[in-house]
Amino acid sequence: MKKTNAMRILDNLNIKYEASEYDDDGEHKLEHGAAAMTAAKLGVAPEQVFKTIVFRSEAKEVLVFCQSAVSEINLKKARTAAGVKEVTPVKEQELLALTGYIRGGCSPLGMKKQYRTFIDETALLQEVICVSAGVRGTQLKIKPEDLIKAVNATVCDLVLEK
Template sequence: VMRTDTKEICVFCQSAVNEINLKKARTACGAKEIAPVKPEELLSLTGYVRGGCSPVGMKRQFRTFIDKSALLHEKIHISAGVRGEQIELAPGDLISVTGATVCDLVL
């Protein structure tokens, strides 16, 4: 979960083995600057705590971006909204429910 220079909150999803490339994230959402939201802000913004933040079921619907590598898999796992709990679903279902944009996000 990141905040742009215009204060917009955006959600970025990538494989746990990768790291978001901030330049690619900025390009994807059209921001000049972008930075992760502070962990202490996550609960009030999303309804989730750090380590349990899911792109599904947030307090508000934020623009969501999913790394294109998700499409290489029949099923993926995302946080279920609680630390240590996961949901298995098809990438297309995650894209559909979040209205996500698929793009290249990783280093």
């Protein structure tokens, strides 16, 4: 398996992780069950698969949010956590230039710049969570506390209640 920037960062920080490769079918739309399919391929519960969502504030600040792929982000909670008035998703065609990653392979680790990062508090309910390794078809299994430390994240409530 080829090392990604995310893996090298964790190695340099002496943080343990497990990299898992899986067949990537190119389907990254959550409404089509991407979280459940990824979880099944990795042998973990769907709530352990965390997605990385990149937003921009009204002041054009890039903000990174990680939350369980089985839940939807609450934009009001995201704005409150970041202390901003507005958040809008970064367009897919801007993602690579801003982060160095493409949709479906966006990791909170090793972006082009260290953006403020927020991780949903439900991560702490899991022994390990899975985040993208920075390429499609590879996930990192990592203790949530280690990911929080590695990206200097703020832990907060981001879940949209149903």
